[in-house]
Amino acid sequence: MLSFIARRGLGMVLSTLLVVTITFVFMQLIPGDPASVLLGPNATPEQIANLKATWGLDRPLPVQFARYFVNLFQGNLGESLFHRQPVLKMIGERAETSVFLGSMALLVVAGLGIPAGIIAAIRPNSWLDNLLLLVALAGASIPSFWLGLMLMVVFAGKLHLLPSSGFTSVIATGNIANLKSLILPAFSLGFVNAALVARTARSSMLDVLRADYITTAKAKGLSQPVVIVKHALRNAAIPITTVISFTFASLVSGAVVTENVFALPGIGSLIVQSVLKRDYPVIQGIMLVVAVLYVLVNFFTDLTYAFLDPRIRYR
Secondary structure (H helix, E strand, O other), X not given: OHHHHHHHHHHHHHHXXXXXXXXXXXXXXXXXXXXXXXXXXXOOHHHHHHHHHHHOOOOOHHHHHHHHHHHHHOOOOOEOOOOOOEHHHHHXXXXXXXXXXXXXXXXXXXXXXXXXXXXXXXXXXXXXXXHHHHHHHHHHHOOHHHHHHHHHHHHHHHOOOOOOOOOOOHHXXXXXXXXXXXXXXXXXXXXXXXHHHHHHHHHHHHHHHXXXXXXXXHHOOOOHHHHHHHHHHHHOHHHHHHHHHHHHHHHHHHOHHHHHHOOOOXXXXXXXXXXXXXXXXXXXXXXXXXXXHHHHHHHHHHHHXXXXXXXXXXX
């Protein structure tokens, strides 16, 4: 196990460094520059050149890249060119919204997707199976922003049950009731992603339910709930766990549209603002955090496999 952790740890570091390098290169390919965006169309070339010199953007790219890596290994992600704040602080301030949103959306994904997949697998080719597959297809086809707008119109505009936009920090205020502002965006984001989990759960459960040991368990007189939960679901859990794990990472890091539709102060809205302003340090910092999130999720998912299936051993 220790050798596996060491190998994976090295792979995680290399993957993160590769993402950082690719992100830096692509930042240089974005048309325009932050100095021109900040100063506006009436700025003179001398003003633009002076601001670039102040930010260090006039230096050769290898020098900028080396300086970025040195700061990175010191735990410094740089400073926002526009807000003049540390990038790590800006990401930390936005992380609460994205983490809460992703976690609540994941509850929707698991709460809808897994039961729907199990029920469809228990009654394959029945009207219930066809209905659930139809709902899953609709969920995969509906854009999350359109569903969010419809939910906003009904539950916020017509019924006045939930807030339509914004989010006040739970940690800063200590008021957990603020999470109600995330119910609509979490459902709109989770319902769309639940379709993939439902189809994966159905496919995996169908394969397991055809196995001989399931027939043996039924022949022993075990009740259907025991057979489904204790024998079938655990053996079908690895594909489901894989999908849910990476769904969580994508929910936290990729809810760009949903956060902008509901005006949420999350990482998704921050990256949109940073791209429009060509705020390179913030974009690079967010990409680094997202890369670390994905490699950590991948690592802990692999460890979960050994817990779900005792036959799996890492050496």
